[in-house]
Amino acid sequence: MACRAFHPSPRLSHVSSLLRRLPLAFQGFHSSARTHQEKGTIDGIPYSSLTVGVPLETFPNERRVAVTPQNAALLRKKGFADVLVEKNAGVHAQFTDDMYIAAGAKLVSREELFKASDITLKVRPPILGQEVDLLKEGTTLISFLYPIQNKDTVDALALRKVNALAMDMIPRISRAQVFDALSSMANISGYKAVLEASNHFGRFLSGQVTAAGFVSLGKSPRGKFWLLEQVRVDHAYCHSRLLSFGITGVAGLSAIGTARRLGAIVRGFDTRSEAREQVQSLGAEFLEVSVKEEGGGGGGYAKIMSKEFIDAEMALFMEQAKDVDIIITTALIPGKPAPKLITNEMVAAMKQGSVIVDLAAEAGGNCEATKPGEIVIKNGVSVIGYADLPSRLPTQSSTLYSNNVTKFLLSLGKDGRFFLDLEDEVTRGALVTHKGSILPPVPRTLPPPVAPPPISAKEEAATKALTPFQKASREVATITAGMGGLVALGKSTGTAFMDNFFTFGLAGLVGYRVVWNVAPALHSPLMSVTNAISGMVGIGGLFVMGGGYFPGTIPQALGALSVLLASVNVAGGFIITKRMLDMFKRPTDPPEYSYLYGIPAVVFTGGFLAAVSTGMAGLVQAGYLASSILCIGSLSGLGSQATARQGNALGILGVSSGILASLAAVGFPPEVLVQFAGVAAIGGGLGTIIGRRITATELPQMVAMLHSVVGLAAVLTSVGSVMQDLSHVTTLHLVTAYLGVVIGGITFTGSIVAFLKLAGRMSSKPLALPAKHLVNSTIFGANVVAMSGFVSMAPAVPAVAAGYLGVSTLLSFIQGFTTTAAIGGADMPVVICVLNSYSGFALVAEGFMLDNPLLVTVGSLIGVSGSILSYIMCVAMNRSLTNVLFGGISSGAVQETTKIEGTITQTNIDDTVDALSNADNVILVVGYGMAVAKAQYAISEICSILRSRGVNVRFAIHPVAGRMPGQCNVLLAEASVPYDIVLEMDEINDDFKETDVTLVIGANDTVNPIALEAGSPIAGMPVLHAWKSKQVIVMKRGMASGYVKRIAENFRGSDVPNPMFYMPGTKMLFGDAKDSCDAIKRGLESRAQ
Secondary structure (H helix, E strand, C coil), rough: CCCCCCCCCCCCHHHHHHHHHHHHHCCCCCHHHHHHHHHCCCEEHHHHHHHECCCCCCCCCCCCCCCHHHHHHHHHHHHHEEEEEECCCCCCHCCCHHHHHHHCCCECCHHHHHHHHCEEECCCCCCCCCHHHCCCCCCEEEEECCCCCHHHHHHHHHHHCEEEEEEHHCCCHHHEEEEEEEHHHHHCCCHHHHHHCCCCCCCCCHHHHHHHEEEEECCCCCCEECCCCCCEEEEECCCCCCCCCHHHHHHHHHHHHHHCCCEECCCCCCCCHHHHHHHHHHEEEEEECCCCCEEEEEEEEECCHHHHHHHHHHHHHHHHHHHHHEEEEEECCCCCCCCCCHHHHHHHHHCCCEEEEEHHHHHHEEECCCCCCCCCCCEEEEEECCCCCCHCCHHHHHHHHHHHHHHHHHHHEECCECCCCCCCCCHHHHEEECCEEECCCCCCCCCCCCCCCCHHHHHHHHHHCCCCCHHHHHHHHHHHHHHHHHHHHHCCCHHHHHHHHHHHHHHHHHHHHHHHCCHHHHHHHHHHHHHHHHHHHHHHHHHCCCCCCCCCCHHHHHHHHHHHHHHHHHHHHHHHHHHHHHHCCCCCCCCCCHHHHHHHHHHHHHHHHHCCCCCCCCHHHHHHHHHHHHHHHHHHHCCHHHHHHHHHHHHHHHHHHHHHHHHHHCCCHHHHHHHHHHHHHHHHHHHHHHHHHHHHHHHHHHHHHHHHHHHHHHHHHHHHHHHHCCCCCHHHHHHHHHHHHHHHHHHHHHHHHHHHEEEEEEEECCCCCHHHHHHHHHHHHHHHHHHHHHHCCCCCHHHHHHHHHHHHHHHHHHHHHHHCCCHHHHHHHHHHHHHHHHHHHHHHHHHHHHHHHHHHHHHHHHHHHHHHHHHHHHHHCCHHHHHHCCCCCCCCHCEEEEEECCCEECCHHHHHHHEEEEEEEEEECCCCHHHHCCCCHHHHHHHHHHHHCCCEEEECCCCCCCCCCCCHHHHHHHCCCCCCHHEEHHHHHHHHHCCCCCEEECCHHHCHHHHHHCHHHHHHCCCCHHHCCCCCEEECCCCCHHHHHHHHHHHHHCCCCCCHHHHHCCCECCCHHHHHEEEEEEEEHHHHC
């Protein structure tokens, strides 16, 4: 059977070249729906006036049927008057007459069917002198036709004024992929070819361990087994000396995949260089000749090769024939005999018992020994020339062909009316005869081959690697500067500062190592648990609290309020973390016995209190050490989902032991202890309520709000500490208290703005402040001046110092607002990470102020954690932190505005269900749009259905897919998606090329290939390479952009196009994501039934 398929290059070598080619691929034709809408007319015949006929295929050995009962029911549902099926038409494909009757079809005789049918659907071309004469005048025929080979049949159809549409002539464009019956049959042919070869080969395709020992292909002369000596299958696929529309791509790749799954060693050959990656992606070895010549003529076609190339090619085939066991050939040239690739000499050179499967047998064969429809034994080699391989899997091939032909029929018209629109590219391309005339074939224009873009001298210089000396020199310079800086710092400061700085430095190094080992999927729990630990800012409030059952002074009231706010953070943070981590728990996980962690809590508390009663000694430092180690262990536990819940328990123990040690250090009287217990209980109760009510979708804004609580608590503690006793404060105390106010104030108002933007209560667009950089710089300068005045005036004139501190507090609040409000909503994920680090550094300042090593340690951990997460998010957007916080993408950085011209290919739920049902490998790319639509539960069920059918389903997550790091992982875990199939961008990007279907749900901008184009607004941004998949289905409400559009709005006020939407392998499924996912789930369930 002569077949063809469209195979785009698996890689997007350069986006600009794609943009230039798109207009060529889509110009000159219109869809039928659009054409008739523009005409403003309603023509055609209503479905209710048409009868569809499905005759029994009478071609020898043909076992397929054109329409299955399922599609017969679909045609009836669409409104066709009748679907007539010849008796026993589907019996060879396991579709009984009763099944057709149940589907609403009518069983009739052959004569009745041809007499009554207005549209006849067949598989094979009508047989001349038999079926052609039965077709009534003016009817429409849709079938394989091969008009060049069957000229007499075409002439007879024209005489009877039959409108004949050839399934084999449908154009190779993206919109017509769902009608591509040739590819469907070629896929089956490649699969069946390997099974036939295996059946006639007579040995295992791979080494096997049996009761008789290890079985391989044979023994060496010395009697030793060669364990790696498995069957080698050589595919001379896609070989053509002329322009070929053969099954070369689909059939060959299908055969390679099947042979690899059966354990064979596979080799592939193709004249086109881009086929190398396709072959290698399936695990096969790609063969090449010594003559370097490109065989691709553009658009998936091959071109005529030179004589030198052909000679080298035949020499290669002879060499391979001597070595391999099975050869499968698929080379075809439409309208001409198949090229002879395997000569009789090559057959004679093959080993005894070898097999050749010639998929081009119907066109004369690629092997000189081939006899169409027969098996020939020549020189001990079996040459299989079956011309009916798809018919040898009749149920599967009938199902696929029925889907193709039914969808094609339903595309011929609009709004329940059937008509042939000659301006439509697909209809005109397939139409062979029309109203008694034979139409000339539509010329297929080949796009020119894409030349790789030249590399500029600047880019080439940037890619040069450092020499070993340069690398070593830079490392030595960095170490020298660091060591020298420490000497200068020690000389210019005192012992108290350096003691705390020593703690800060070591804790930062430990935190750096620990946080980088946290699993990316657990970055949301990481932010939540660091939020909870940052509640230890209330320890500073303990040192300010006093009075009796109630505070007696303003500083004491500020200290009590700080403890209350910190308690909200501690309780809420740990509860939210526990809820998130419980989502990652799998039914197969071993029991964890979390209640046992109460034992060390009781032992430590009892022992500590008993020891305190006999004297303090070094108990406070011991408590601080235990708390610090436990907090480090808490973050370390987030290295994997298996230990994450243990990490949360360690965090609770760490904070509790730190608070206990601090209470012992303060030495409160019973009345103040009661006051502390009261405010802590109120705060803890509020935090518990918040933690239990929050949903996974609301996590980002809640994390931002908890950051604001920490910031405000730091401000209150710093102010209260200074006001408590100005007469004995040191300069270090004053400076760090002032820094605590500044950092805490910026964190407080900045976090509130982030909360409002993330919650949708404030416009996500950046606030256009006039001269915003000047405003922020002025506020910063004023703060520096105020700090100088505060430090100099504090001991002598407390009132003036208090005024300076009050001004600083107000300026910090303003700067937090102006800085964050000027950042667009798209950058809020980075902002909350930065604010997370600010809350940690506010704790560090408080630790320096109170000379408290515990606060310095945990503050350093949190600051490093937030900084690393900020870095990860910025790298994922290919932007600097300075760019996010204080600028934007400079308009000058973008050289030109990219405009894409082309056609969007829409799809529907049924086609999406078909694609998923027929796929072996599926990747789901999810983003924040999934969270907005609350589609994660339906997606989880889709995943479960596909996995239960043996489909390899995985999820791809981009670092900026959610509104905070790791949010999409939490959402999927909430819906019970196994975390081990949810992979990060770097883990899965190389797998797209082996994927049958990629479904993009609410993550449209993280798959934008324009990021590979220099000069685009998102140039250099790492993206998921979804376009490399064989088929991509994108769910969108409409054609508006999301994340990258918001980036562009932030900085340039323009949109960023996505070329992937216009690629041949991409289809758009418009509508609400949740509704679409629910419909897909129902479709998959109905298929299973």
